[in-house]
Amino acid sequence: WGQVDPIFSKDLSFYVFWLPVLDAAVVYTLVVTFLVLALTAAVYAAAGGATLGSGRFRLSEEARRHLGVILASVLLLLAARWYLSGFGLLINGNSAVQGIFGFADSEARLPALQTMSIVAIGAAAAILWGSWRNRPAAVAGAFGAVIIGGALITNLYPSVVQSFRVEPNELERETPFILQNMEFTRLAYGIDEKSLERRPFDFDASAPIDWGEAAEQFSGLPIWGSGTGAPLLTTYREVEARFQYYDFDRVSIDRYHTDDGLVPVTIAVRHVDPTGIPDQNWQNLHLRERYVAGLGAVASAANSRTAEGRPEMLLRGLPPETLKSSVGSVPLQLD
Known part of the structure; x- marks a missing residue:
């Protein structure tokens, strides 16, 4: 190994060994935590810790804090998922050029994923504070910020960049990323400039054509x-x-x-x-x-x-x- 990528300067072994393991661990933990959240809410509802009466939803202090901690954990895991997805873009990009890591990935999707990681961490902190201080508006606002931000920042913003900055001049925008992809493709197959042998192609247009041989071919x-x-x-x-x-x-x-x-x-x-x-x-x-x-x-x-x-x-x-x-x-x- 010893070769690093041009975006994060991480050794290529990270993408082969560590990234799949970390991504699978985060996804598995996220699913388990979400199930725990649902089951915990159901238990509190059955035990009377969560009630709905007179048009208002009430949670006991214990239920509010317990569910707040689990919900904050879900958001922290989402933050980790978005953070790791940034590395995944280098392997599975969204460029129109054969799905490589392209201009819109570099200028929009990667910053969007990093931004959403920060937003999710901030939302987790706000939910913890709101559940401890009994501030339902803070909890709802933090959760809403993650949902709306995820839709606007990770989906709409990259689409706008692709439509208005890339497509009008796609070749110029994508050329540096195409060259990077070609360089690492050669590296993967062990092909470099030293191993290439260039030979001149000689063709005599005036030479007679053997049509019988051509027909056989x-x-x-x-x-x-x-x-x-x-x-x-x-x-x-x-x-x-x-x-x-x-x-x-x-x-x-x-x-x-x-x-x-x-x-x-x-x-x-x-x-x-x-x-x-x-x-x-x-x-x-x-x-x-x-x-x-x-x-x-x-x-x-x-x-x-x-x-x-x-x-x-x-x-x-x-x-x-x-x-x-x-x-x-x-x-x-x-x-």
């Missing part, structure tokens, strides 16, 4: 796209879904070995779409096999199509059956 490229918005996905849904409760989420491209080398194949998994089940009762949604599990997959050659312009299927039907297809000059069969 491009023959294995997919002509069908993958993903959730691929036209092939629409074809699969129309032809191979078969029932309204079956669907395909996305098309993926895999490659299989043949005598001619690697051949690209498009694959989609048939799964159950609960919204398409005709009678959506509990038995159909949870027990009946046809509505619980998908049935097989479909596959087609990614680098060829039929004379009609449709995909050349390799795996299709219900139940699924494999088909022999000529991809290039070698029959390809999925088993």
